[in-house]
Amino acid sequence: MAPDEIVRQITARxxxxxxxxxxGEVSLFYNPGGVLPNGVYFCTIKDHDGDNDKASALNRDGVFRLAIGLAPEDYRNLFGEKPARPAKGGTVNTGHxxxxxxxxxPHPVYAWMGWAQILCPTEEAFAGMISLLEGAHRAAVVKFTSSLQKYLKASR
Structure with missing residues (x-):
């Protein structure tokens, strides 16, 4: 699958x-109507290494990462407990x-926050991740609702 097709499918669904x-990446935010300055992001697509994020070797031709902020129970069910936060420029220690x-x-840098990654997902792999995306989206909706209430209180 191409990154733009993934974005199209997620925004349509x-x-x-x-x-x-x-x-340098595309972030997918839950922010209906653009009410908040940014909203809550739950998914990103990135196709190049960053200063503190080189573990996935995204600078290879045609390689990109789909990263998802998993719902806590989904992360635990897939990978167990979250690893410790790595030092700046380091990676989590998961054996992957x-x-x-x-x-x-697990995401090499942000697994400690419950993020996961897949490099260059096939259509079949992406289809198998729909329930994880649904959970991530639900969690983003909850965070958004809380953020919106705080934002509205602060703007009064």
């Missing part, structure tokens, strides 16, 4: 999701080969 290009294509695994 999940109402209130807005893609935004920033920091973060360069492997087509395998859902």
């Amino acid at each position: 999940f109402p209130g999701v807005i893609p935004k290009a920033s920091w 080969d973060f360069t492997e294509l087509g395998v859902l695994m």
